[in-house]
Amino acid sequence: MVTSQARRLGRPRGTAGAALLDIARAQFLSHGFAGTTMDSVASSARISKASLYRDYPSKNELFAAVVADWVERGRDAMKPHTDALAIADDPAAQLRQLAGVLQRGVLSPAVLQMRTLVAAEAARFPAIASDYVERSWERNITALANAFSVLSERGVLHAEPAHIAAEQFTWLVIAVPLNRLTLEGTARPYDDVELDRIADEAVTTFLARFGRGVRR
Template sequence: MADTEERGPTSRAAQRRAAMLAAAQEAFLRDGYLGTNMDEIATASKVSKQTVYKHFGSKEALFVEIVTSMTVRAGDGVHDVSPDVQDAERITDYLRDYAFRQLTAVLTPQVVQVRRLVIGEAGRFPELAKALYDHGPQRALDSMTDVFAKLSAGGLLHVDDPRLAAEQFNWLIMSGPVNRAMLLGDDAIPTRAELRRHAENTARLIVAAYRPV
């Protein structure tokens, strides 16, 4: 019984925090940073404004938390799979699947919208852009660098500079689809079939460039 009682307050606090984050995310994505106020977030999450400030300190800190959590969640399903490829013929399949996971994680309306918001506020709140970069592109590049280093060490690719290969792969994956979605709106987000085809072509190009001779 004591164990249940100890877990109860923590669970309730976690539920309140989750409710505040959910309400804040909805408000920021709908109304932007300037159009969102803490009273609205408190009302939507059924807590007092003082409780919101107690948990997050400020509207700016709450926005940073939203940007960070959304970016981390988007990357969690992409960068947690180490290459377990022993057959050179399967490298293209591995890189295609990796590219497709990254594209589908980033090219959701919510993630695209938060990227637009961060770019719009980057001059005023540079820490927002840093949070997005550190947990998004930087995390992707670090993961891809490790992937190319392992594939090269195993003799499956010949990569002198894994970081450069990671940057090439990342921007071949992201540049066209993400730029169109960012600038032309959610209707410009490619279909899953289009993303899979783009991922396949990108993987084939990279494997051709780094195939051992």
């Protein structure tokens, strides 16, 4: 005869920590904030509602934790690439590589979905949206600006003001595909040839404005 204690011990453990936030994020992405319930998250994670509410006392707090976790996971993704740019002797080649990194990151389905989710709930959660922008977008722009400052000090580029140069480079690389993918979804995805062309043109345009030989 199987005792109730044995049944409890034999049950699969529920999901917690980062894995729980993954499940919650999937729910928010699939159903939006309004369509996601604490019941559905608890059920998908195989935990009790009491356990979920113990860690996240409200759906608002769960949503905030999901967004914060997402930002934290990707917070230093650009750093190896901006560090490499700062010491490059051939900025054109390194900028072209960085352009591809930006496209693969910002235009990836997962990032596009999170941007859409945060934007959709920005009026409800302005502090969450502001934190997302500050610790994700602005953090990466600042890292790129720091690299441009180093290159300018070395005389390899004339990328000053560095923060403006970083913003302009980023938008040259991703603005057109980001706009279309945000508004049209993946109905007409970009192929590698299209993205490579955009990246090539972005680097050419950027260097025409901030390259070493450009007169001020």
